[in-house]
Amino acid sequence: xxxxxxxxxxxxxxxxxxxxxxxxxxxxxxxxxxxxxxxxxxxxxxxxxxxxxxxxxxxxxxxxxxxxxxxxxxxxxxxxxxxxxxxxxxxxxxxxxxxxxxxxxxxxxxxxxxxxxxxxxxxxxxxxxxxxxxxxxxxxxxxxxxxxxxxxxxxxxxxxxxxxxxxxxxxxxxxxxxxxxxxxxxxxxxxxxxxxxxxxxxxxxxxxxxxxxxxxxx
Amino acid sequence: xxxxxxxxxxxxxxxxxxxxxxxxxxxxxxxxxxxxxxxxxxxxxxxxxxxxxxxxxxxxxxxxxxxxxxxxxxxxxxxxxxxxxxxxxxxxxxxxxxxxxxxxxxxxxxxxxxxxxxxxxxxxxxxxxxxxxxxxxxxxxxxxxxxxxxxxxxxxxxxxxxxxxxxxxxxxxxxxxxxxxxxxxxxxxx
Numbered sequence: 412x413x414x415x416x417x418x419x420x421x422x423x424x425x426x427x428x429x430x431x432x433x434x435x436x437x438x439x440x441x442x443x444x445x446x447x448x449x450x451x452x453x454x455x456x457x458x459x460x461x462x463x464x465x466x467x468x469x470x471x472x473x474x475x476x477x478x479x480x481x482x483x484x485x486x487x488x489x490x491x492x493x494x495x496x497x498x499x500x501x502x503x504x505x506x507x508x509x510x511x512x513x514x515x516x517x518x519x520x521x522x523x524x525x526x527x528x529x530x531x532x533x534x535x536x537x538x539x540x541x542x543x544x545x546x547x548x549x550x551x552x553x554x555x556x557x558x559x560x561x562x563x564x565x566x567x568x569x570x571x572x573x574x575x576x577x578x579x580x581x582x583x584x585x586x587x588x589x590x591x592x593x594x595x596x597x598x599x600x601x602x603x604x605x606x607x608x609x610x611x612x613x614x615x616x617x618x619x620x621x622x623x624x625x626x627x628x629x
Numbered sequence: 630x631x632x633x634x635x636x637x638x639x640x641x642x643x644x645x646x647x648x649x650x651x652x653x654x655x656x657x658x659x660x661x662x663x664x665x666x667x668x669x670x671x672x673x674x675x676x677x678x679x680x681x682x683x684x685x686x687x688x689x690x691x692x693x694x695x696x697x698x699x700x701x702x703x704x705x706x707x708x709x710x711x712x713x714x715x716x717x718x719x720x721x722x723x724x725x726x727x728x729x730x731x732x733x734x735x736x737x738x739x740x741x742x743x744x745x746x747x748x749x750x751x752x753x754x755x756x757x758x759x760x761x762x763x764x765x766x767x768x769x770x771x772x773x774x775x776x777x778x779x780x781x782x783x784x785x786x787x788x789x790x791x792x793x794x795x796x797x798x799x800x801x802x803x804x805x806x807x808x809x810x811x812x813x814x815x816x817x818x819x
Contacts, residue, residue, distance in 0.1 A: 419735030419762045419786060424755040427771045432678050435747045440647040445672070445747070446665030447651050454659060459790075463737055479738065479753045484647060497653055505649035511657030520663035527671060530714040533790040560788045562735050564762065576718065576791055596789055607763050615782045617762050620789035 412556055413563065415474035416467035420564040420607055441480040448487050449527075453518035456494040459531060460586035464558040465489050535593035537578020541623065546572045548599055549629035550621065558586035561625045569629040570601040573618060581622055595623040677746035679816065680711045681794060684744055686811035688721070689799040699723070702794065706744060716743035716792055722785065723796045729780050730795045731769070733761035734787040741792035762786055 418424070436442050452462070465486035467474070474482060491497040501508050518526060542548055550565045560582045578593040585591050603615035640648065654660035684706055688695040697705040702719040706712065719741060722730040734740065735758045740748035751757050760768050765782050769775075776782065785793045803811065 416736050418755055418759040419733075421759045424759045427751050427757045427760065427768055428754070429751055429772050430749055432749065434749060435673065437750065438643070440641075440644045442669045442673070443647050443651055443665060446668040447647070447654065447660055449668050450660045450664050451654065466737070475755070479750070481643060484643075484650070488650060491650075491654075496657065496659060497650075501653050502649060505645075505652055507653045507656035509657075511654075511659040514658035517659055517661055518664045519661055520667040523664045523667045524671070526714075527668070528713040530712070530717045531790075532717040534718065560736060562786065562788060564735075574720075576789070579718075579789060582789075596791075598785075598791070603763070612764065612766060612782065614778070614780060615765060615784065617784045617786060619786045620791050622789070 412464075412467060412558060413554060414467040415469065415471035416463075417563050419562045437478075441478075444480040444484045444487070448483055450518045450523075451487060451491065453526065454494070454496070454513045454516050456496070456513075457490050458585055460558055460580070460582040462486060462490065463582075464586040467558070533580040534577050535580060535591060537593035537595060540575055540595035540597070542572045542575075542595075542597060542626065542628075544572055544575065547629040548572055548597075548621075548626040550599075550625055551627055553625055555583060557583065559583050559625075561621065562619060564606055565599075565601065565619050565621075568601055568605050570599040570605075570618075572597050573600045574598040576620070579622065581624070583622075583624070597621050597623070597626065599626065672742070672747050676743060678744075679812070680709075680746075681741070681744035682812040682815035683808070684709060684711070684721075684794065685796055685815045686808045688796050689803075689811050690806075690808045695723075695796075698796070706794070711743040713743050715739070716741050718791045719744075719794060720791055721794050721796050722783070724798045726798070727781055728783055729769075729776055730783050730785065730793075731761060731765045732785045732787060732793045732795060733758060735759070735762055736786075736788060739787035739790075739792065741794055744794055 466482050469485055488502060496512055547569055549569045550561060550567060552566050553559060553561050576596040579596040581592040581594050598618050599621050600616055600618040603611035603617055606617060655662055688698050694705060698721040702721040706719050724730055738748050738753040740752060762784050765784050766776060787793060
């Protein structure tokens with residue numbers, strides 16, 4: 412979607428503020444959001460693409476005015492309400508008004524290390540790739556109203572296939588209950604001049620990881 | 630019926646809102662607060678950039694490992710015990726005298742957790758995400774890194790589930806150092 416998350420190459424966001432590498436949270440509530448979000452994912456109502464789509468579906472004015480973990484929290488509330496596990500009345504009360512549905516799936520502290528160690532690999536058996544390393548490809552003018560991982564700055568531009576990664580779960584379908592639809596995943600490399608115009612850094616090349624449906628021969 | 634979460638007045642709005650949601654989920658038996666504590670402890674205290682520093686130091690001191698890293702970073706890194714969530718599919722990219730690599734996730738915050746821990750705030754913030762692909766030289770300068778004008782800059786936008794780890798060049802004059810000393814050096818210069 413042409414949502415607020417798609418900001419590569421956009422102007423006006425100000426200076427980068429470096430921090431000490433030990434600095435990972437700015438408040439204790441941020442830690443709880445991380446933990447509750449990961450624990451809630453174990454209930455099995457959504458996948459990573461659904462949760463990303465919930466975050467980027469926040470109204471742009473809300474997205475840009477929210478800190479990172481505030482975006483996570485708002486999306487988590489939305490997902491839990493959509494799943495039917497939490498009601499707006501409960502959020503307003505700050506207490507449960509009825510029992511949970513999938514309490515049998517609750518992630519225990521003892522099971523947690525195994526869940527984190529397993530992660531969520533996305534490589535799957537899939538069709539043979541139609542492009543090879545070195546091929547010229549153009550990013551399609553792909554602008555679905557739903558979830559996509561093709562950044563807008565790459566649309567319409569010609570690049571070179573630099574790597575193949577096998578077939579991976581296709582986010583554009585997986586975010587919308589349409590199944591994993593695995594398809595070949597590539598790294599495609601572009602000259603910055605093509606992406607960002609005549610003032611672009613001549614020494615700069617940028618790559619994206621692109622699923623095959625994002626690309627066409629060039 | 631309230632039109633906003635009721636909470637202790639001394640709590641700030643976000644603390645109250647997060648506490649409300651966690652309370653609801655715990656009361657419903659959907660979330661175990663001990664599991665939440667364990668997740669936080671994992672990423673605050675157990676998984677962090679020292680893992681990545683160990684990988685870099687080994688790549689500097691063990692050519693076979695560096696070759697393995699280039700060929701199959703997921704397996705090479707897993708052999709050191711670093712794997713799992715947000716590191717399922719790893720690629721290592723190597724800085725050279727001619728080329729400097731920079732990793733970004735313009736669409737969200739993808740970051741190789743098992744080797745670098747949770748992404749720092751600047752990595753997740755719109756300023757870095759928007760500028761890293763367009764003006765990485767200026768961004769690097771804000772981190773105190775000045776690159777020669779002729780150095781090629783290669784930016785990797787992590788738009789899929791591939792996670793990138795940059796292997797810096799081994800600094801000159803470090804020939805006598807073992808992997809442990811090199812890892813400390815990486816931490817100091819990362």
